[in-house]
Amino acid sequence: MRHRTRIAVGPVQFRIGSDWAAPIAALKSLYAGYPCDKARPADATVRLFAARPWRRWLRPSVHIGGDFIVPDALPLPLSMGLLAAEMGMNLQVALGWRRHLLLHASAVAKDGRAVVLSGESGSGKSTLAALLGEGEWRLMGDEFTLVEPGSGDALAFPRAVSLKNEAIAEVEARVDPARLGPLLAGTPKGDIRHLIPRADAIAAMHEPARPALLLFPRFGGEPAIERIGEGEAFVRLTEASTNYVALGEAGFAAMTRLVRETPAFTISYPDSAAGMAIVEQLWAEAVR
Amino acid sequence: MADRIYRAPGDGALRIEALGAVTAIFDRRSMQTHLVVAPMPEILVELAAGPCDAATLAARLADRFDMEGEGDAAAIIADRLGELAAMGLVEPA
Numbered sequence: 001m002r003h004r005t006r007i008a009v010g011p012v013q014f015r016i017g018s019d020w021a022a023p024i025a026a027l028k029s030l031y032a033g034y035p036c037d038k039a040r041p042a043d044a045t046v047r048l049f050a051a052r053p054w055r056r057w058l059r060p061s062v063h064i065g066g067d068f069i070v071p072d073a074l075p076l077p078l079s080m081g082l083l084a085a086e087m088g089m090n091l092q093v094a095l096g097w098r099r100h101l102l103l104h105a106s107a108v109a110k111d112g113r114a115v116v117l118s119g120e121s122g123s124g125k126s127t128l129a130a131l132l133g134e135g136e137w138r139l140m141g142d143e144f145t146l147v148e149p150g151s152g153d154a155l156a157f158p159r160a161v162s163l164k165n166e167a168i169a170e171v172e173a174r175v176d177p178a179r180l181g182p183l184l185a186g187t188p189k190g191d192i193r194h195l196i197p198r199a200d201a202i203a204a205m206h207e208p209a210r211p212a213l214l215l216f217p218r219f220g221g222e223p224a225i226e227r228i229g230e231g232e233a234f235v236r237l238t239e240a241s242t243n244y245v246a247l248g249e250a251g252f253a254a255m256t257r258l259v260r261e262t263p264a265f266t267i268s269y270p271d272s273a274a275g276m277a278i279v280e281q282l283w284a285e286a287v288r
Numbered sequence: 289m290a291d292r293i294y295r296a297p298g299d300g301a302l303r304i305e306a307l308g309a310v311t312a313i314f315d316r317r318s319m320q321t322h323l324v325v326a327p328m329p330e331i332l333v334e335l336a337a338g339p340c341d342a343a344t345l346a347a348r349l350a351d352r353f354d355m356e357g358e359g360d361a362a363a364i365i366a367d368r369l370g371e372l373a374a375m376g377l378v379e380p381a
Contacts, residue, residue: 234310
């Protein structure tokens with residue numbers, strides 16, 4: 001393709017090609033601080049392409065392609081090319097990755113141990129992880145957490161954090177503007193702005209962390225903490241995994257071990273400060 | 289069909305892991321995961337000792353577990369055996 005780049009996020013090496021220069025330039029800017037090994041073979045390929053040659057110029061719309069595709073996905077306008085690239089990268093990992101158990105979860109780590117936060121969009125897992133990652137925690141990822149089947153360790157996938165809607169202003173107030181990407185207003189997912197993780201989180205992205213807490217956050221309502229059993233955690237995490245079925249017995253073994261060894265809680269919180277306080281409280285009890 | 293005889297799958301077909309109140313069962317033949325609660329795991333363990341019908345199984349389980357006050361144990365076990373068969377975890381002998 002005319003424009004291309006390579007990006008390594010955790011254990012995944014992406015090869016991204018585009019018919020247009022802008023999405024690649026935006027990616028290179030967001031991922032400038034990430035390690036780059038051009039000799040390493042790509043694990044996943046993302047292609048951003050025009051459906052017809054003239055659509056490169058005339059009302060350009062970006063189709064997302066790669067090793068795995070969503071057949072009915074609607075193209076995005078070129079102004080949202082960065083979002084198209086992010087969606088393409090997520091898709092390749094969600095559908096293609098087999099080396100680790102993949103959880104749709106954010107994670108932060110401290111002293112070699114991880115807090116894994118799993119939830120639907122809107123649960124606040126990305127925002128909580130991003131805000132904790134600006135404090136004493138290492139941001140491991142805002143979207144995916146990988147679990148190594150052999151060791152049970154969590155591995156980081158610290159892509160650029162996808163801040164949405166209200167979370168944008170909350171993070172903007174705390175970080176150097178140089179760590180924020182362009183505002184993508186009015187996307188199908190609302191307003192989006194990317195946050196580049198801190199340099200120490202990127203530098204440590206290959207360091208595994210032993211899961212110490214499994215949290216299932218829910219944004220809204222009074223602060224609440226409820227311990228859940230191994231069986232419920234198992235059900236919730238299999239639903240949050242995109243490759244549990246594909247991994248077969250290795251996935252079953254990794255999942256049973258994870259829920260047995262890691263205390264799990266549902267948490268509700270009315271605002272980010274309350275959510276962060278609950279995480280800190282549970283962490284203090286878990287590592288005591 | 290309380291008199292129907294069932295048998296457990298062959299050795300190594302199932303991987304059974306207790307997770308607190310529920311038990312996760314991985315079926316290596318179908319690659320499917322099943323989540324069950326008592327008395328399903330107990331039935332599978334007992335059935336592994338040899339094929340039998342619900343009445344015999346109920347008697348065997350009664351030797352090991354307190355099943356008083358659970359109504360017609362054989363009929364209940366027969367229903368559970370039917371459910372396990374529908375999941376492919378036991379089969380008619």
